[in-house]
Amino acid sequence: MEYIIFQSILFASAMASGVGYVHMLQLEGYQTDGYFRWMKTRAGEAAFRMLPVFLSLILIPLAGGWAVWGCSALLLLPPWLRRRKVKKPLALTSRVVRLLAALALLFGASTFLVWLPEGAGRLRLLIPTALYALLPFWVLVAHFVTLPIQKAVNNRYLRDAKRRLASHPSLTVIGVTGSYGKTSVKNILSALLSVRWNVCATPESFNTPMGVVRTVRGAVPGGGGLDATHEMFICEMGARRKGEIKELCDIASPKHGIVTAIGPMHLETFGSIETVASTKCELFDALPPDGTAFLCSDDPMLRERKPANAVTYGLDPAFDPDYRADGIAADASGTRFTVHTRDGRAQEFTTALLGAHQVLNLLAGIAVADTLGAPMNRLPAAVRTIRPVPHRLQLIPGRPITYIDDAFNSNPAGAKAALDVLAMLDGLKILVTPGMVELGPEQDTLNRAFGVQAAAVCDHVALIGRRQTAPIAEGLSEAGYPGEKLKVYETLKEATDWVKTIQGHENIYVLLENDLPDNY
DSSP states (O other): OHHHHHHHHHHHHHHHHHHHHHHHHHHTTTOHHHHHHHHHHTHHHHHHHTHHHHHHHHHHHHOOTTHHHHHHHHTTSGGGTTOOOOSSOOOOOHHHHHHHHHHHHHHHIIIIISOOOGGGTTHHHHHHHHHHHTHHHHHHHHHHHHHHHHHHHHHHHHHHHHHHHHTOTTOEEEEEEOSSSHHHHHHHHHHHHTTTSOEEEOOTTOOSHHHHHHHHTTOOTTSOOOOTTOSEEEEEOOOSSTTHHHHHHHHHOOSEEEEOOOOSOSHHHHOSHHHHHHHHTHHHHHSOTTOOEEEETTOHHHHHTOOTTEEEEESOGGGOOSEEEEEEEEETTEEEEEEEETTSOEEEEEESOOSTTHHHHHHHHHHHHHHHTOOGGGHHHHHHHOOOOTTSSEEEOOSSEEEEEEOSSOOHHHHHHHHHHHHTSSSEEEEEEOOOOSOGGGHHHHHHHHHHHHHTTOSEEEEEOTTTTHHHHHHHHHTTOOGGGEEEESSHHHHHHHHTTOOSOSOEEEEEEOOOOTTO
């Protein structure tokens, strides 16, 4: 009976711990290379969590009759060690349920069904405990076992989405991708096209194949999705690996496409900026002969890949864009600018969006809307209604502290743009950041450059996580930033609590730049 109790406790503890590993696999998009990378970077933390298991493996051969109960008590600890409050909880999807069920069956079979006789002695404790120590790999085994089922389910939903799109031949599909700015451009374009057409856009960051499929099938949070009344479908397309934009185009069949920018995002999986560029431009390759490619002429890598059917937009007149903005004036209340078209028209715009860099995002939407036939004289009113995407330079006013929330998925260009916004504000300027990730071998260099840029703008800097932010601190030091103005904290709460203690300033502006996901 004591062995049954021991193995029951071990099984329950392993399943509770296994939920955490499944969560990380989900955050990595069920990609095993990302999961292995997470295990490598978190090896120390994982070892600490498994310390009671390792201790049990040492004690079992040495201990006497109390080994069963002592190790049972130890095995209750792993699920509770180093528990952290997660920012994005595990989504209990049908895939996760299948994965956890497979984990329970596989691990249960290995501990309960591989039953040793009483004569085996302490091996009856040692073997199941050793199997527990391999729990992260059991999650991978469960993943591979359920993969054929998941592929069959995905293919069924995929066929249904394609059937629905094929039954809607009058629908115009517009693909939007880029290293950054794609969600903002998607939302801007949705507002501008709505002045003439009934528009559907992929919600939030539903920019993966299954996210697009769910939108087409109407299976999105809170209801909605594509239906027979829609005339335009704006499809945001994200990618971390070569070929993923092509995969999305095979689903959505876009007629028109926008590539907003090429930058050093997700270099851990892409490998090089050239691969990023070729992947994003898979959207252009998928357009039909009567489709139109829209691109920013200010971006040198996009200029090199400009297709024949392109409409360009940009700020630099040297590259002769079809849609150009000038007269840009930005302050804390928003941005004003004038758009000039190739055929000689000019139109003034005012927006509540912060920062001159937002002009490029708006210009992309204006170029598409005008080209497709939306009345230019109706676009300024639509632009005035556009509000920031949550956590993307979102102003949260207060007294004396005003937060600028730019916490979503920061990148080098976006981080610099956020500092430019902070620089134009009149008051005490504070940067709070954990740095940038997923930048591959250039990550330290780019974070160090961010530190140099911050030194020229910020009165105070609070870094979150000493190891991750060391390159930013180096950049600050290289720029001669005073050490007493730099703080390093382990959590965002500690940093914001410190900000609240600052006195003697009428206006304090706090830039929250990036928020690392739970797998970092």
